[in-house]
Amino acid sequence: MNPTRLRETLAAYAFLAPVIVGFVLFVLGPALAAIGFSFYNYDVLTPPKFAGWANYRRFFHDPRLPLIYWNTVVYVFWYVTLTTVIGLALAVAATRTMHALWRYVIRTSYFFPVLTSLASVSLVWQYLYSTDFGIINYYLGVLGVQRIPWLTSSQWAIISIILLGVWKNLGFNFILFVAGLQSIPRHLYEAAEIDGAGRWASFRYVTLPSLTPVTFFVIVWGLINAFQIFDSPFILTTGGPGDASRTVVMYIYESGFRFFQMGYASTVALSLFIIVVVLTLIQFRLSRIWVFYQ
Amino acid sequence: MTALAAPDPIRTAPTRGRLFDWTLTAMLVLGGVLMMIPFVWMFSTSWRLAKDSFSLPPQWLPTAWRFENYHEVLTGIPFVAFVLNSLKVSILITLGQVVTCSMAAYAFARLRFPGRDLLFLVFLSQLMVPQQVTIIPIFILIRVLGLLDTHWALIIPAVFSAFGTFLLRQFFLTIPVELEDAARVDGAGYLRTFLQIILPLAGPGLSTLAIFVFNFYWNEFFRPLLFISTWEKMTLPLGLTVMRGYLGVGNVAAIMAGVSMGILPVLIVFLLAQRYLIEGITLTGIKG
Numbered sequence A: 001m002n003p004t005r006l007r008e009t010l011a012a013y014a015f016l017a018p019v020i021v022g023f024v025l026f027v028l029g030p031a032l033a034a035i036g037f038s039f040y041n042y043d044v045l046t047p048p049k050f051a052g053w054a055n056y057r058r059f060f061h062d063p064r065l066p067l068i069y070w071n072t073v074v075y076v077f078w079y080v081t082l083t084t085v086i087g088l089a090l091a092v093a094a095t096r097t098m099h100a101l102w103r104y105v106i107r108t109s110y111f112f113p114v115l116t117s118l119a120s121v122s123l124v125w126q127y128l129y130s131t132d133f134g135i136i137n138y139y140l141g142v143l144g145v146q147r148i149p150w151l152t153s154s155q156w157a158i159i160s161i162i163l164l165g166v167w168k169n170l171g172f173n174f175i176l177f178v179a180g181l182q183s184i185p186r187h188l189y190e191a192a193e194i195d196g197a198g199r200w201a202s203f204r205y206v207t208l209p210s211l212t213p214v215t216f217f218v219i220v221w222g223l224i225n226a227f228q229i230f231d232s233p234f235i236l237t238t239g240g241p242g243d244a245s246r247t248v249v250m251y252i253y254e255s256g257f258r259f260f261q262m263g264y265a266s267t268v269a270l271s272l273f274i275i276v277v278v279l280t281l282i283q284f285r286l287s288r289i290w291v292f293y294q
Numbered sequence B: 001m002t003a004l005a006a007p008d009p010i011r012t013a014p015t016r017g018r019l020f021d022w023t024l025t026a027m028l029v030l031g032g033v034l035m036m037i038p039f040v041w042m043f044s045t046s047w048r049l050a051k052d053s054f055s056l057p058p059q060w061l062p063t064a065w066r067f068e069n070y071h072e073v074l075t076g077i078p079f080v081a082f083v084l085n086s087l088k089v090s091i092l093i094t095l096g097q098v099v100t101c102s103m104a105a106y107a108f109a110r111l112r113f114p115g116r117d118l119l120f121l122v123f124l125s126q127l128m129v130p131q132q133v134t135i136i137p138i139f140i141l142i143r144v145l146g147l148l149d150t151h152w153a154l155i156i157p158a159v160f161s162a163f164g165t166f167l168l169r170q171f172f173l174t175i176p177v178e179l180e181d182a183a184r185v186d187g188a189g190y191l192r193t194f195l196q197i198i199l200p201l202a203g204p205g206l207s208t209l210a211i212f213v214f215n216f217y218w219n220e221f222f223r224p225l226l227f228i229s230t231w232e233k234m235t236l237p238l239g240l241t242v243m244r245g246y247l248g249v250g251n252v253a254a255i256m257a258g259v260s261m262g263i264l265p266v267l268i269v270f271l272l273a274q275r276y277l278i279e280g281i282t283l284t285g286i287k288g
Helices: A003-037 A054-061 A065-094 A100-115 A118-128 A135-142 A157-182 A186-194 A199-226 A231-236 A248-258 A262-290 B018-045 B068-076 B079-110 B116-128 B131-144 B152-158 B162-173 B178-185 B190-201 B203-219 B222-227 B236-246 B252-285
Strands: none
Touching: A003 A262, A003 B079, A003 B116, A003 B131, A003 B152, A003 B162, A003 B190, A054 A262, A065 A100, A065 A157, A065 A199, A065 A248, A065 B018, A100 A157, A100 B018, A100 B252, A118 A157, A118 A231, A118 B018, A118 B203, A118 B236, A118 B252, A157 A199, A157 A231, A157 B018, A157 B252, A186 A199, A199 A262, A231 A248, A248 A262, A248 B131, A248 B222, A262 B116, A262 B131, B018 B252, B068 B079, B068 B252, B079 B116, B079 B152, B079 B162, B079 B190, B079 B203, B079 B236, B079 B252, B116 B162, B131 B152, B131 B222, B152 B222, B162 B203, B162 B252, B178 B190, B190 B203, B203 B252, B222 B236, B236 B252
């Protein structure tokens, strides 16, 4: 390596040093340690005891886990689907908004919930969802719908958590799709028009393909985050009734920090990690088929 | 950044009927009003007598201006301490991330060195690691270091970020290289180029990152729940949640007053910095 290249390399690693140290200390190291802990029983107070595959055997026979995983998957599926589809529809509609003032009002009102704390807005929604005194049931009642036990029935609890999640983060995808729409080059529409394409055809053959990279980002990002859902079920339902709205992360929290089974909590956390990585890699593989980069 | 200024293709496409557009606009505005309803209810309830919190049909405007609810939150629980704790934690993490991430982003965006692309990929892959995988070993590490129930437990592991490095790298790539080349010819080293050329030009990027990071840690709930156990040391979202039990579920008005005061700074930052936030989101999502 010549001296100039060597100097540049050394400089680069000097600039990278803090984040590399952080990565090793707080991501890579702990991730490897989590694998280690999954083979031990550790209650924080007494020294760890080697447990072999016991935590894994327990994981595969845990009678509570299928429902808990199912709740999480239901949440992820509906959260990602609804925020993507509604976000896209809103963005397409918003490009036809008349007057800049209304555009500002729309953008602001859909986006603001994104910036608030999920824990804090859960405190508010807990009262909106109240079966007897909540305003949601009141207005549904006006429309002739019977009172829905939003937070107290095993059927509705997870739905309530999904609706809150969609309300809170819809604006994030909305903003992304608006920006995506605005970055489509005009000449593509002009070309489509010359070819005799109508409004629907240019949407189908210009707008949608041009938006596939944004859609891909929205889905991957939404999926990774949705699997980590914790704050809203923790505050709204504490996982209940029974396990009806308990999520994987709540279960990790309870195993590790309520019952101090750090080993088993690590095992469950690793399973979540593997699922997120596999799903993300599948997304990247599938993206070769449906995502068009210009 | 240029994306927002570009002409809007659909608007400039031939339109059929302004009536249709006005109908869409009206529906979107109505939807926007629905989005804001939880905040409206929260705010007007926060000024009422606790016993009127659940009066139906709902009253949308405040029916009373009882400062007592706010007074109760400010004096009955260590609310001011929650705010100061959240400020301290969020500001220190933000400063730390702006420093570490801008340094790393400069190396990834501008310097050539063996293994750069592979290292960047490895670095980005940590975005896939759920926090819950690393949190148990980090908890144990912090416990061993004797930092449990201190703000350092929240701050130290958070001053590095893959997301921040990625965001700033995207920004730095939009800065013309010619300026640095000129500085290089004048004999400036890497550190001087970084400090005197890149950083001054990256103002908008650094502001965007700062706002994102500040907002994220201002709102954070999970780690404070695990690491902080003393009431006076809690950050705002955790403190408010604990307060719910303390003030009793009956006093909705006081809880809403607390949540309102917690959301107020977010609202102010949002109205002042909306442009940066939207540019930042666009830059990560569109050009990533």
